[in-house]
Amino acid sequence: MNILVIEDDPSVRTLVKAVLEHNGNTVMTAETATDGENQATENEFEMIILDLGLPDGDGYEVCKNIRDKDISTPVLILSGKQDTDVKVKCLKVGADDYLTKPFNTEELIARMGAIQRRTESGGEQVLSCGELKVDLLKREFTINSEKVQLTNNEFNLLVYFLKNKNRVITQEELAEKVWDIHFDTQTNYINVYISYLRKKIRDHTETDYIETIRKKGFTFRCEN
Template identity: 85%
Template sequence: MNILVVEDDPSVRTLVKAVLEHNGNSVSTAETAHDGQTMAVENDYEMIVLDLGLPDGDGYEVCKHLRDEGITTPVLVLSGEQETDVKVKCLKVGADDYLTKPFNTEELLARMEAIKRRTESSGDQLLTCGELKVDLLKREFMVNNEKVQLTNNEFNLLVYFLKNKNRIITQEELAEKVWDIHFDTQTNYINVYISYLRKKIREYTETDYIETIRKKGFTFRCE
């Protein structure tokens, strides 16, 4: 993969670059939020490893800016913060996963591989449900032949729903299977993202495909 590492700590940056290159990846690096953001916009990377604490800004803003610009490159956040709300905030601004420092390099590689699996196409290229169509290869979503812009997290959530349509899916299952993270079941994170996805679908159709099953989870209804 062609990977961008945005990290101001030289020891961490050197380690991550060495590990990734040893595993056959091409790695570019940046030390500031400005440089990382610019490089991510101007180049076609397959993944971004992004530190939260940068000298001229923070990873939250970098990630949010990239998503606002329509850049869907998967982002793995690195940070010394361990609190759940920090992880949730990262995912809300568009990050695909979160790894706490200090970390084991094997876990770094495993999480990146998990992100890659979730974002690459697998099985059939097209998933359909009523007026909805998802092209896994192009990572495109259409409703009634109109293209709908989704963030990476929204797209991955929709794909999981379509692959598991017409059955009850719990919040815990969505957290684990879509984001590969175990959340406190009291967090509102899953509901927020389902709300985002439901709202975008309803802009193009009157059909409400996502049904909330009280005290159980959600069902994506497809006839």
């Protein structure tokens, strides 16, 4: 993979670069938010590893700005902060996963692999349900052939629903399978993303595909 590492700590940056290159990857690095965002915009990467604390800004803004430019490259956040609120904020601005410092290099590689598996097709190219269609290779979502823009997190959530349609899925399962993170059950993070996805679907069709099952979870209703 061609990977961008945005990290201002020279020891962490050197370690991550060495581990990734040892595993056969090509690595470019940036030490500041500005340089990292410019590189992410001007070059094509298959993954971005992003530190939250940067000398001229923070990883939140870098990730948000990248997503605002319709760059869908998977982003793995590195941070010494362990608070659930911080993890939730990272995912809300478009990150795909979060790894707390200090971290085991084997876990870093494993989480990168998990991100790849979630963003790849897994053998199927197109998923459909009624007038909804998802092209996994193009990462494109359409309703009645009209393109609907989704964030990475919304897209991955929709794909999981389509692969598990017509069965009850708990919030805990969504947190683990879609984002590979265990959330405090009191957080409303999952509900927020369900709401985002439901609204975007309802903006283009009167069919309410996502059904909330009280005290159990959600079901994505599909007749075909």
